[in-house]
Amino acid sequence: MLDLNFIRKNPDKVKQALIDLNTNAPIDQILEDDAKRRATLKEVEALRAERNAGSKAIGALMRQGKKEEAEAQKKQMSQIGGQIDALNEQLKEVEARLNHNLLLVPNMPLPEVPVGPDDSHNVVVAEKGQKRRVDFQIRPHWETGEERDLIDFERGVKLSGSRFYVLKGKAAKLQRALITWMLDVHTEQHGYIEVYPPFVVREHCLIGTGSLPKFGDNLYRDIEDDLWLIPTAEVPVTNLYREEILDEDQLPINHVAYTPCFRREKMSAGRDVRGIKRGHQFDKVEMVKFVAPENGRAELDNLLNDAEDICRLLNLPYRIVQMCTGDLSF
Structure with a gap:
């Protein structure tokens, strides 16, 4: 807005x-x-x-x-x-x-953002890490996950409908371990303060983060209590200090939060939705910074470096991409 x-x-x-x-x-x-x-x-x-x-x-x-x-x-x-x-x-x-x-008017893109209609016009800024070469055919996770009894798609559908799944055994343990480890890295090494927010919020929280009205059809809602399931931890964490005045010497405030996230994913039509991609429920560890405007760019770079640390520590090769105008959400 x-x-x-x-x-x-x-x-x-x-x-x-x-x-x-x-x-x-x-x-x-x-x-x-x-x-x-x-x-x-x-x-x-x-x-x-x-x-x-x-x-x-x-x-x-x-x-x-x-x-x-x-x-x-x-x-x-x-x-x-x-x-x-x-x-x-x-x-x-x-x-x-x-x-x-x-509320339908998005933010103005910065001058350095490449202009393009969709993600095919995104610009790869850097590629980091060593890509591993393997001497076997890589198979999709939805095949190996079911074969090893790590992902149960059939029972996920039985419980909740399409695009839900059940993680079992080592997969469930790995999910829990990664969440805890990421929170520990960001709090112990990067200086973030962990918060554990509600997973349902009032409408004004979603308006404040730009999720409403644009993405209303993509969200789950409890009509009786007029509450919404969060699509990302960013929504409750960004609204923590809503309508408050913070002293400049309090900044920056760095928060990290784990939450499950819920999305109807109606906007994913035509995309690859097999396996656990584009699920209606998934977990995220989110970082949010409250900073003085003049320090915004520097703090964004710090946040990016903190996110890169996770990939580096896991020895995962990764790319940094400058999203084009048509691929920006807000």
Whole structure:
């Protein structure tokens, strides 16, 4: 969500960014509603001032014994009150539409982000680690996992439906061990503070991280209690200090959290969803930093290095990719 004043001053720049990001947002409607909102507010303020002056006049007329004139003034003030009520209703409608549309506007990509419509235009910045060569045919995990009784897809479906699975034996133990080990690396070696947040959040948390309204169809929701299952630990952790003012000397605040994550994955149509890829439930260890704006880039580099450490310690070859505009989510 961009600052409305920025959109007002840079409409063409924002529209070009939307083209680069391969997404849509009704910028013209936003500007129209913004102008209508400001004009309506000005009109309401003028009518309120007129009503206040009229109310004082009524008091003066009553003190002077001019009851008929006072009654006429009261009728006029009543009409003005009706006009104000009508304008306020219009204002509510305009503001609701304006706020909804503003939530559809993504962040502006930085100048160094490569422009492209999809992930085929991502740029590989670096390749690190030694790729291992093997003298046997590599088989997919969904075959070897079932053969070794490590992944049970059939019972996962029986329990919860498609794209759920059960990890068993050493696979379950490995999953648990990796989570604990990653948390220990980030807390003991990288200085992060571990948090264990709720796995369900209120709607405003998802709005704050940009997950709503854009990804609403991809999320699970408890309608009765109006709570949402989190799609990533980023949602509750980012909202930890929501509506709080932090002292600059408290920064940076570095948090790491493990949570299960839940996604309906409706947006994965046409992608490879075999095995445990694109599952509706999966585990993540997430890092989140709260930093001063001027230190954002340096802290991002630190976070990237901390993530790379995990790959280095596991002796996994990896790539660093600069995502193009069309592959950015927010």
